[in-house]
Each structure stands twice: as C-alpha cells, then as structure tokens.
Amino acid sequence: MEEDIYLHKLNLRNVKPTAIRLLILRTMMEMNRAVSQPDLEEKLQTVDKSTIFRTISLFLDRHLIHAIDDGSGALKYAVCSDDCTCSVSDQHVHFYCEGCHRAFCFRSQAVPVVQAPEGFVLYGVNYVLKGLCPACAARPDKD
Known part of the structure; x- marks a missing residue:
C-alpha cells in the first residue's frame, strides 16, 4: 500500500503520523525534486503557511528532510x-536548473571530501551544480 511508504518514513524518524504531516511528506515525495516552502504553499493551498513551516522545521530536526x-x-x-x-x-x-529554477538531488554523487585545517569543525557541505535540466536543455528557445 502506497501510504505505508510515508508511514514508514515518519516512524523511522520518530515523527507522529498526523494527516497534515502525511500530506506534506507525500507532496514532497510526489514532486520528485527539492521544493521550497512557497512551492508547498502553492501546492497545498488549504494548509496554513505556519503549519507548513512548523512541519518543515520538525522534519529537518528529525533528519527526515535536508535543506x-x-x-x-x-x-x-x-x-x-x-x-x-x-x-x-x-x-x-x-543541481540547480537556471531555466526552470528547480533543484534536484544527485543522490548517487557524493560531495568531494575536503579536509578542513586543524581546529576547524565541519558540519555541512553545500555543493551545487548549475546549468539546465534535460527538459530545459531540450527546449528550442533556451539561451
């Protein structure tokens, strides 16, 4: 059952599966790309903006999503x-597409390993490639 995938993901991160949390997670997964809060607000117009913000914050805190x-x-x-x-x-x-302004995860591509100098503590890496996604690259009107 499709709903089991979303319940599994929430349970794995100890997130109580409320109807709104399931809706937001399902929407994020169905969009099949990285989404902004305004993207979710546009897609889920019946859900309060502050509820979307709180849900994103919870998902980030529990490592269900990454920014x-x-x-x-x-x-x-x-x-x-x-x-x-x-x-x-x-x-x-x-990957950030400069044509349609969408971001995509290249999960199979690890970021290059960088050794920080002594005394520096590394918490995260932001490695973004920029260009055109296949759909935008195929458009005849591309720059």
Whole structure:
C-alpha cells in the first residue's frame, strides 16, 4: 500500500503520523525534486503557511528532510533516504536548473571530501551544480 511508504518514513524518524504531516511528506515525495516552502504553499493551498513551516522545521530536526541552498534565495527541501543521518558523509551533490529554477538531488554523487585545517569543525557541505535540466536543455528557445 502506497501510504505505508510515508508511514514508514515518519516512524523511522520518530515523527507522529498526523494527516497534515502525511500530506506534506507525500507532496514532497510526489514532486520528485527539492521544493521550497512557497512551492508547498502553492501546492497545498488549504494548509496554513505556519503549519507548513512548523512541519518543515520538525522534519529537518528529525533528519527526515535536508535543506539545500541553491543560491536562488529560497531554501529548498528534499526527503532523505532511510539510511541518511544528515552527516557530512551523507551529503550529496545538488543541481540547480537556471531555466526552470528547480533543484534536484544527485543522490548517487557524493560531495568531494575536503579536509578542513586543524581546529576547524565541519558540519555541512553545500555543493551545487548549475546549468539546465534535460527538459530545459531540450527546449528550442533556451539561451
């Protein structure tokens, strides 16, 4: 049953499965790309903006989703894989399409390992490639 996937993901991160949380998680997974809070607000117009914000915050805190700063001015969020702990070793490459302004996770592409100098403590990596996604690259009107 399709709903079992969402319940499994919430239970794995100790998130109580309310109707709104299931709706937001399902929407994020169905969009099949990283989404911003405004993207979710547009898609879920019947859900209060503050509820979406609180749910995103909870999901981030429980490592159910990760945030992506793709340089567009709005953080994007993507659902983590079941084995992700959001540690530096779990970080992967992201791609920002300058045509449609969508961000995509390249889960199979790990970020390059960088050794910080002594005394520095590394908590995260933001590695974003920029260009055109296949749909935008195929458009005849591309720049």
